[in-house]
Amino acid sequence: MDFVLLTVASLLAISVLGAVAGKLFPVSSDLNEQRVSRNLLRYEPLAEIERVFISSDKKTAIVHLNQPDKTFGLLQQLGDRVVCRVVGFTDVETATWEDSTVRLTLQDFTQPTITLALEAADAAQVKAVIDSVVNQREVPDAA
Amino acid sequence: MPLDLPQPTEFAVPAFVFFVFLEMIYGWRTGRTKFEGKDTFTSLLMGLGSTVSGAATAAVFFTASYWIWENFRLFDIGATWWVFVIAFILDDFAYYWVHRFGHRMRWMWAAHVIHHSSQHYNLTTALRQTWTGQLTPGFLFRWPIFLIGIEPAIVFFCAGLNLIYQFWIHTEAIKKMPRWFEAIFNTPSHHRVHHANNPKYLDANYAGVFIIWDKMFGSFIPEDEAVPCRYGLVRDLGTFNPLRVAFHEWWGIITDIASAKSVRDAVLFLLAPPGWTPDGSRKTSDMIRAEWLARQQNTAEDSRSSSATHQAAE
Numbered sequence: 001m002d003f004v005l006l007t008v009a010s011l012l013a014i015s016v017l018g019a020v021a022g023k024l025f026p027v028s029s030d031l032n033e034q035r036v037s038r039n040l041l042r043y044e045p046l047a048e049i050e051r052v053f054i055s056s057d058k059k060t061a062i063v064h065l066n067q068p069d070k071t072f073g074l075l076q077q078l079g080d081r082v083v084c085r086v087v088g089f090t091d092v093e094t095a096t097w098e099d100s101t102v103r104l105t106l107q108d109f110t111q112p113t114i115t116l117a118l119e120a121a122d123a124a125q126v127k128a129v130i131d132s133v134v135n136q137r138e139v140p141d142a143a
Numbered sequence: 144m145p146l147d148l149p150q151p152t153e154f155a156v157p158a159f160v161f162f163v164f165l166e167m168i169y170g171w172r173t174g175r176t177k178f179e180g181k182d183t184f185t186s187l188l189m190g191l192g193s194t195v196s197g198a199a200t201a202a203v204f205f206t207a208s209y210w211i212w213e214n215f216r217l218f219d220i221g222a223t224w225w226v227f228v229i230a231f232i233l234d235d236f237a238y239y240w241v242h243r244f245g246h247r248m249r250w251m252w253a254a255h256v257i258h259h260s261s262q263h264y265n266l267t268t269a270l271r272q273t274w275t276g277q278l279t280p281g282f283l284f285r286w287p288i289f290l291i292g293i294e295p296a297i298v299f300f301c302a303g304l305n306l307i308y309q310f311w312i313h314t315e316a317i318k319k320m321p322r323w324f325e326a327i328f329n330t331p332s333h334h335r336v337h338h339a340n341n342p343k344y345l346d347a348n349y350a351g352v353f354i355i356w357d358k359m360f361g362s363f364i365p366e367d368e369a370v371p372c373r374y375g376l377v378r379d380l381g382t383f384n385p386l387r388v389a390f391h392e393w394w395g396i397i398t399d400i401a402s403a404k405s406v407r408d409a410v411l412f413l414l415a416p417p418g419w420t421p422d423g424s425r426k427t428s429d430m431i432r433a434e435w436l437a438r439q440q441n442t443a444e445d446s447r448s449s450s451a452t453h454q455a456a457e
Contacts, residue, residue: 022180081262111381
């Protein structure tokens with residue numbers, strides 16, 4: 001019984017501290033081109049960025065890369081930090097489009113799916129970027 | 144009859160909560176420490192899970208430790224005050240090696256990675272602990288201390304004190320301690336380096352209490368003001384989900400071993416450093432640092448050559 005009470009009390013304390021942290025340190029900044037580029041180059045110093053596409057909610061971004069070859073950058077704002085990936089064809093299971101929204105399912109245990117709602121003007125270009133990587137899977141000597 | 148000693152971490156928990164709150168208020172007022180709500184929640188939940196998982200398996204490890212001590216110890220050392228001092232030092236030495244292997248062997252990294260998985264560095268990070276340490280061979284590192292003859296209860300007591308010491312070093316609120324202190328003890332500055340994922344700082348400063356072990360065994364890197372620490376993993380987690388946080392590296396090991404093309408590769412997926420692959424498609428810390436060093440050297444050479452050209456032109 002003591003153990004149960006202690007666990008419940010701990011969960012309560014944890015919830016309170018989490019709530020206080022959220023209140024005192026609100027997340028105020030979204031993704032922008034500069035932030036995306038800075039974080040991606042930190043993650044992959046040899047990346048050559050062609051263009052950054054940011055989702056309409058400014059929480060995710062896809063980056064058209066010239067280097068590394070046959071990849072694209074994928075960034076997600078997690079809390080107040082940014083999580084970066086350089087995605088090759090082996091990393092993507094599916095890319096499903098509905099209008100200007102793409103849902104990527106990834107070989108990534110901590111980020112298995114990611115959905116980007118894009119500006120309509122960007123959707124076609126982003127689709128081309130993703131397809132150019134994903135379609136590597138169908139090329140016989142892609143590996 | 145085992146010595147009946149208190150468990151220091153049990154008594155420290157209310158103090159931990161108090162100091163976390165204090166650090167939050169300090170950070171809010173000064174901007175010198177940073178928190179994020181979900182990250183805080185996840186870190187503390189990992190700490191709670193670690194406590195529960197530790198409690199569930201404590202009896203097994205306690206019994207095994209005592210079996211080793213009772214049947215194989217070389218000396219009868221007793222429990223005087225100086226035995227506690229020696230035990231503390233030896234336990235800290237053992238901790239250094241457990242921790243070093245925790246970064247250099249993927250099997251042990253699978254448990255330890257949780258502690259490094261926050262992109263923040265504050266007192267909640269100190270409590271962000273593994274749920275799966277019992278699945279690794281880390282417990283073996285204390286057996287030599289039992290074999291020398293120090294009673295396990297004394298070692299576990301000292302280990303508790305060691306963990307409590309390490310709580311306060313998980314902060315950006317303290318820049319540097321006095322030079323003499325920085326020379327001997329683990330400090331917030333030394334431990335920020337340890338938690339940093341900057342290539343310069345990877346796999347350094349494994350100390351618990353005494354930083355001297357890192358200096359003795361070549362793993363010490365001082366904090367460089369020109370290279371501010373950035374925290375988290377080389378490949379940061381994309382989730383706050385505690386279950387995915389707890390088990391992501393184990394899942395990675397399982398899938399890699401399942402797809403291994405040889406027994407050798409399967410074994411190395413477990414025992415080689417994190418990031419090792421047979422084809423070099425992922426990067427270990429050593430590879431990341433080597434690439435970074437090469438870039439630094441190229442930049443320095445370009446700079447020298449540009450300066451020489453400029454001088455020649457003048």
